[in-house]
Amino acid sequence: MAPGSVILHTESSVGFGGQEIRIIAESRWLIAHGWRATILGQPGSRLVTEAARANVPVLAVRMRGAWDVLAILALRRHLRAHDVAVVHTHSSVDAWVGGLAARSLGLPIVRSRHVSIPIPGSRALVYRLADRIITSGEAVATIVRGAGVPAERVVAIGPGLDTTRFHPNVSGAGVRTELGLRGPAVGLVANIRGSKGHAYFLEAARSVLAQRPDARFLIVGDGIGFDEVRRRVREMDLERVVLMTGFRRDIPEVLAALDVLVLPSIRSEAASQVIPQALAVGTPVVATTVGGSGELIRDGATGRLVPPGDAAALAAAILATLADPQASRAMARRGQALVREHHSLDAAMARTTAVYEELLAR
8 A cells, every 4th residue: 555545634723834835745745646645624724625626625624622532432533434544644633633532543653743843741641642742843852852752763854845836937017016016015915923933023013114125025824813913014014115015825936036034933833835935936044043033044044044033133134135135035045955855845745645555564
């Protein structure tokens, strides 16, 4: 058993960010390469909607908590009815629900760990259900092993880049025209929540404007913090220079339209998807030294790194990037070569399917 086997991805989150986007991208890759993949999520969730839109088969099961017996029984019925070969869980609640349902049927379980926050001892038990834990980078693998998971069960595989969408020939001209961008464009492309550092981005923007009044700032994405960030933009009197676009599907073109991509995360940035995407289209990057960002950005070589929660350092790095566009683009090109060689979706999925095949062979 290998290609042709059904891989069921489960996700209990109702949000929609990099984690959910990765689930859809990997499911589509599996289907395109002869596997069968299905995504199971909460009824009415953005993940279920977007997966269906991407022509990935979907199932919906209400998961109210880790010990939701009705959800476990419903999922167990789905596993049997759809001849699932491997259950791949992604968040805490579905790791319990999917893990217990799969374990009751003797099915292999893969658990992904997408975030770089510590694992409390009380929450480490769920990882014991899984046969393999795939982490979004070496930094997260260290955290998982530190929680007591045997090292041989942990495999670090970062999110893969779709090089058919993100490449040097992507043009941002249409986006710049649409949004009226005439001067330098500085963007934050991420799900809007506290951990992404939007507050520090706005503080840095105000400092940058003192020296570069022609600069404009894009906040691309949505999420639970959207209204709070919009309120802060109003309170800081930045509405004229900060554009909140909401969710967009044309991310390659958006990134190509920027003069610098900023990711000011203050915690839990296991392995950013937007950093390799920006590098792939040739856009310079400023990021914080959180989680796995340093695995992609080498300060002064492939981009600029600053401490988290430091708006002054963030502003200085943005200004340095804008002050020398030629050197900044050269750094992005060095990062581009690294990403294309080591972080393609094909490379990531070759390693992921090797995990599936190993478990299926057993």
